[in-house]
Amino acid sequence: MRTVNANDIIKNIKEMCIEANLELSPDMKRNLAHAKETETGALGVKILNQLEENMEIARTESIPICQDTGMAVVFFSIGQEVHVEGMGITDAINEGVRQGYVEGYLRKSVVRDPIDRVNTKDNTPAVIHYDIVPGDQITITVAPKGFGSENMSRVFMLKPADGLDGVKASVLQAVKDAGPNACPPMVVGVGMGGTFEKCAFLAKKALSRNTEEHSPIPYVAQLEEDLLNEINQLGIGPGGLGGKSTALAVNVETYPTHIAGLPLAINICCHVNRHVTRTI
Secondary structure (H helix, E strand, O other): EEEEHHHHHHHHHHOOOOOHOOOHHHHHHHHHHHHHOOOOOOHHHHHHHHHHHHHHHHHHHOOOOOOOOEEEEEEEEOOOOEEEEEOHHHHHHHHHHHHHHHHHOOOOEOOOOOOOOOEOOOOOEEEEEOOOOOOOOEEEEEEEOOHHHOOEEEEEEEEEEHHHHHHHHHHHHHHHHHHHHHHOEEEEEEEEEEEEEHHHHHHHHOOOOOOOOOOOOOHHHHHHHHHHHHOOOOOOOHHHOOEEEEEEEEEEEEEEEOOOOOEEEEEEEEEOOOOOOOOO
């Protein structure tokens, strides 16, 4: 049994919240550079140049890439041979988020209740997804999610007979409906299978996967490629002002499901697809 002090969790999550908001992952930077090279619309190229300039300013001046520093989503994978001492795990995660947003001068966007709308003033609580795995390590992914794109997400409870054609049509409809509101170029996370809530989790988790890596399942990898091509033919373009760079990537995750259903979720993220992963 390995013992981990809660302070190690707090420290890492604090740093990850700040890091994720100040600099995009290398794959996302390369995706934006590629979009700029392949974009044919003059206005689209101009917008992509501005996005790259904005990223460089954020990096050099240590300020957030986007003013919406998101609601903190934390994927917490803990080995079953790990014992955490000093504080409850959930409390430690939220303390790390609190310190990261307060000490990192990140915008606090969380309200304590969906109706009374009183700000918690420290961006807690986080949305936490736990996974218990073999071993003695903890792997943490912090993925701040802005709500311009989050509000454009959809869940479809398709029939099995709808098949891949129904999946493609639903994803394309969700992207069309999002239009400029999701701050394209976007990354599209898709979850298929499970239940109503499981497919939504899969779609969210898909956004944290390296966008340069396709699914290991052949038909899913092909679906990712087909959807990206079809989305980029919609003409929405950077900033929603036209062009071929509507999406930078499509990541699809799947899970077994019931014989009577085909749950499908689409979780859209803007070009500021933020996620940082560490193992402790």
